Amino acid sequence: MAANEAERKKVLVTGGTGLVGRGVQYVIENDPNNTDEYIFLSSKDGDLRILSDCERVFEEHKPTHVLHLAAFVGGLFRNMKFPVDFWHSNVDMNNNIMKCSFKYEVKKLVSCLSTCIFPDKTTYPIDETMIHDGPPHTSNEPYAYAKRMIDVQNRAYKQQHGCNFTSVIPTNIFGPHDNFHLKDSHVIPALIHKSYLAKKNSTPFTCFGSGTPLRQFIYSRDLAKLMVWVINNYDDVAPLILSVDESDEISIKQVAETICEAMRYTEAIQWDTTKADGQFKKTASNQKLRELVPDFEFTPFDVAMTETVEWFNQNYETCRK
Numbered sequence: 059m060a061a062n063e064a065e066r067k068k069v070l071v072t073g074g075t076g077l078v079g080r081g082v083q084y085v086i087e088n089d090p091n092n093t094d095e096y097i098f099l100s101s102k103d104g105d106l107r108i109l110s111d112c113e114r115v116f117e118e119h120k121p122t123h124v125l126h127l128a129a130f131v132g133g134l135f136r137n138m139k140f141p142v143d144f145w146h147s148n149v150d151m152n153n154n155i156m157k158c159s160f161k162y163e164v165k166k167l168v169s170c171l172s173t174c175i176f177p178d179k180t181t182y183p184i185d186e187t188m189i190h191d192g193p194p195h196t197s198n199e200p201y202a203y204a205k206r207m208i209d210v211q212n213r214a215y216k217q218q219h220g221c222n223f224t225s226v227i228p229t230n231i232f233g234p235h236d237n238f239h240l241k242d243s244h245v246i247p248a249l250i251h252k253s254y255l256a257k258k259n260s261t262p263f264t265c266f267g268s269g270t271p272l273r274q275f276i277y278s279r280d281l282a283k284l285m286v287w288v289i290n291n292y293d294d295v296a297p298l299i300l301s302v303d304e305s306d307e308i309s310i311k312q313v314a315e316t317i318c319e320a321m322r323y324t325e326a327i328q329w330d331t332t333k334a335d336g337q338f339k340k341t342a343s344n345q346k347l348r349e350l351v352p353d354f355e356f357t358p359f360d361v362a363m364t365e366t367v368e369w370f371n372q373n374y375e376t377c378r379k
Contacts, residue, residue, distance in 0.1 A: 069097065116162045189206060223295045257323045269327075275293070276301060287351060
């Protein structure tokens with residue numbers, strides 16, 4: 059019993075009530091073989107941008123492992139509206155998590171990055187070695203640089219203190235418990251909410267941009283399974299891209315059409331081309347992931363979308379929007 063207790067992980071999950079945090083919780087609760095303790099933090103537990111709050115949380119829970127998912131996030135237009143907030147909030151939060159993980163002797167810290175950190179002008183597919191090869195797209199520059207610095211900090215803590223700090227880079231995430239705000243959320247939850255209102259009110263379903271940009275989307279529950287695998291198995295300081303295959307990249311137009319099918323919205327989609335498209339593509343390679351976890355099966359996009367839309371419809375009154 060003593061040996062088992064010693065091996066049991068105590069995993070502190072920041073952003074535990076967000077999209078990915080809820081996905082991790084779902085995976086853990088439905089894994090009969092899990093023996094580790096997971097603690098899912100919410101903003102009510104403390105403001106991680108404030109060092110004293112962060113220290114209090116670590117002092118209270120004394121985690122052996124940390125999965126850092128919390129971030130100040132939003133879609134394209136929110137990034138463009140609040141660049142200073144995106145920079146300071148994320149840099150402060152990341153600094154504090156690393157300081158506390160070092161101070162409280164955390165065995166492994168896994169932080170969540172984003173594909174927006176990659177250079178805007180680059181060759182495709184992008185991979186883990188290309189993060190610092192050029193500036194990111196101007197539309198989300200402060201957020202992207204704040205996230206990039208996590209990789210720099212991980213290597214610095216490894217070099218100076220021998221810390222087991224690493225990071226993962228998911229492609230665009232969607233699923234239950236997302237933020238479905240019409241203006242400040244990412245593309246899929248915003249379009250789900252728009253289609254819901256269009257169907258309910260018999261009004262046009264209008265999407266911003268041309269619909270031509272391409273993206274790889276990963277279902278939050280698939281991502282959560284991979285996050286748990288990283289906590290248990292991945293010890294390299296170098297980042298790891300968590301993504302569906304390159305062949306699964308689809309256009310925003312295809313996304314909107316899939317949402318309409320899941321929502322059973324049958325009217326024509328309208329496209330407001332006066333609105334910005336943002337970065338056209340950022341195709342990511344998951345070759346490194348496939349070499350490490352060759353047999354992982356991703357949920358088909360249409361199936362994942364149907365589950366997400368059904369969850370949204372069932373939880374419309376209480377979900378984040």
